[in-house]
Amino acid sequence: MIEWLTLLQILVAVIGGAIAVLLGLIGRRPSDLTMAFTGVVALLLIVQLGVAVASPLMGNEPSGSLLEFYIYLISAIFVPFGAGFWALVDRSRWSTVVLGVACLAVAVMLFRMSQIWFIQSV
Amino acid sequence: MTATTPEKTPSLTRRSGVGRVLIAVYAILALAALGRSGFQLATKFNDAPFAYVLSAVAAVVYVVATISLIAPGRVWTRVAWITISFELAGVLVVGFLSVFVPTLFQHHTVWSIYGIDYVFLPLVMPILGLLWLRRTRAATASSLEGNQ
Numbered sequence: 001m002i003e004w005l006t007l008l009q010i011l012v013a014v015i016g017g018a019i020a021v022l023l024g025l026i027g028r029r030p031s032d033l034t035m036a037f038t039g040v041v042a043l044l045l046i047v048q049l050g051v052a053v054a055s056p057l058m059g060n061e062p063s064g065s066l067l068e069f070y071i072y073l074i075s076a077i078f079v080p081f082g083a084g085f086w087a088l089v090d091r092s093r094w095s096t097v098v099l100g101v102a103c104l105a106v107a108v109m110l111f112r113m114s115q116i117w118f119i120q121s122v
Numbered sequence: 123m124t125a126t127t128p129e130k131t132p133s134l135t136r137r138s139g140v141g142r143v144l145i146a147v148y149a150i151l152a153l154a155a156l157g158r159s160g161f162q163l164a165t166k167f168n169d170a171p172f173a174y175v176l177s178a179v180a181a182v183v184y185v186v187a188t189i190s191l192i193a194p195g196r197v198w199t200r201v202a203w204i205t206i207s208f209e210l211a212g213v214l215v216v217g218f219l220s221v222f223v224p225t226l227f228q229h230h231t232v233w234s235i236y237g238i239d240y241v242f243l244p245l246v247m248p249i250l251g252l253l254w255l256r257r258t259r260a261a262t263a264s265s266l267e268g269n270q
Contacts, residue, residue, distance in 0.1 A: 065161075067161060067165065068161050068165075071157040071158070074157075075154060078153065079150060079153070082149075083146070092142075094139060094140060094142040097142075097143050098142060098143060098146040101146050101147055102146070102150070105150045108241070
């Protein structure tokens, strides 16, 4: 895990999440903007997966449990994809809120992952 | 970007309107609880077998609760009431014990300290869930116009 990348991810997820929740609550259906944010969050998670796999090979070891880290990461990957699919099927304002909730949930999971990697000890 | 107007839901089922957000949050919570519980059972079971088994039970109940909010019908409605009430009771009891008798729960579970590890969602969600169930029960029981 790389600190600046993780920080960027969390920022994108929080901003995208907040925008989607607000847009959904005022009645907007899923749009290019909200879907794009969710897509970027999903893409960055895949990048994070690559980084996580490569990190120990570059001497970047997690301080906490690698297994726990991966459980969070794999779970997190499901979330924006699931929400994106949901928003394609159900074109209502609540799906926009769901996109937002998904992005915010990913932000929380990323925070937890960063704790496991950088702070927590096994 | 597509502009929109707010639409009306034709009938108020558990799956309609804001219930969908409830389902989404429950699904994410269930996923998180399953993952964490699986990890605890697989790696640290001996540290706190009771707490971790309880965590696993909670995770399974969350999954069933999520399904019960989605699936239609009287049986699933009853399952929803039972699972969500069980969760509320669980988070209140375990929350209380973990605060006032901490030796019982030295290792954190999803319900520890009223679900603090999950931003108190395990406490808030069942309350919202029960309120939603009550609201949709009233709406579907009376066969009047079901506009929200």
